[in-house]
């Protein structure tokens with residue numbers, strides 16, 4: 001391969017992600033030569049690519065100077081894509097203080113460490129059921145049969161969405177996250193796929209809201225349907241967007257951490273043996289999986305005033321793109337960043353972001369992943385790839401669509 005050069009590396013073409021996965025060599029070069037780098041290429045709108053841990057933290061902690069915006073992430077200019085400045089939804093990720101905090105407060109308490117504990121038993125049961133279903137066979141698509149099931153079931157249960165509709169939630173969230181992937185978008189344009197998913201989501205949630213306003217229960221759907229922001233019910237577009245955000249965010253990312261985590265163990269059998277010998281390592285292992293896999297690739301911010309960042313003049317209106325997987329391998333923060341070490345401590349990864357928009361679902365995701373990897377470690381006797389993994393066409397979320405595996409699994413204890 002020819003040597004990489006800063007001014008020609010590509011870190012946002014979604015086809016590269018399909019073909020090769022994350023561009024870690026490119027990010028390493030960028031961190032070394034310019035952790036804040038003016039990215040100008042013929043097929044993209046210019047932006048500052050931020051690949052260092054320190055500048056990402058600095059930006060994320062100043063939401064007034066670096067605001068969130070409708071355009072959530074950067075990608076190449078593509079035919080059939082919607083206007084990136086008109087977001088498909090209006091939700092927490094593109095809101096700013098003080099509005100942002102007021103909206104976050106509507107459901108916050110259900111996602112605190114204590115709030116998510118009420119889900120523990122269900123999480124254990126859903127995981128056990130998914131693994132039981134693997135018994136009696138030797139091969140499966142780990143994504144569809146295991147990774148996708150747990151987060152989908154958990155968020156659907158929290159909302160109180162009936163089982164018969166879970167497949168619809170799965171299909172629509174795939175369309176929203178991977179609209180340019182032919183498996184999810186079919187022959188529709190990106191814009192058509194997003195609009196159809198939004199319309200179907202909104203129709204579904206409107207009926208759910210109506211029902212929960214009449215018959216409130218103790219679930220997330222009722223909390224949102226009857227919630228207030230600054231003393232008034234949520235406006236309809238923001239309300240619908242909130243439902244969609246939680247379904248999508250709760251689904252895609254945890255799924256990819258599970259798949260990517262198991263893949264990391266297949267590639268690092270010594271670490272797998274270590275977890276199997278001592279399943280109490282699960283919490284640290286999960287954080288190492290989050291650092292290693294970093295399911296969310298990037299989020300944007302926009303400078304609200306002229307400022308300086310790591311020696312560069314940033315102008316008001318400039319876009320900055322924060323690459324989390326790169327920060328999580330930053331040599332100035334992590335010892336041996338290229339080593340997958342499930343005992344790593346401390347592990348100041350920022351796979352969940354940091355600051356104002358720190359992932360609302362982080363406690364839930366950690367709990368799901370800990371239960372999942374503990375059970376996998378206890379029950380999987382052997383595990384190996386049975387075919388190539390297939391990645392989603394996206395430079396926003398590092399999705400794995402399919403991962404065929406061959407295994408031997410123990411019956412439940």
Ligand code: HEM
Nearest residue numbers: 092093249250253254257296352353354357359360361365
């Ligand atoms: C491994 C799993 C997950 C990862 C890696 C992840 C990652 C992230 C990241 C990077 C952000 C943005 C941070 C920023 O802009 O500073 C975020 C925000 C968010 N996440 Fe997650 N997430 C995960 C799971 C979940 C789950 C399970 C849910 C909900 C059920 C969820 C809901 C949200 C929401 C609502 C936001 C927006 C928060 C805000 O803007 O205030 N996430 N997540």
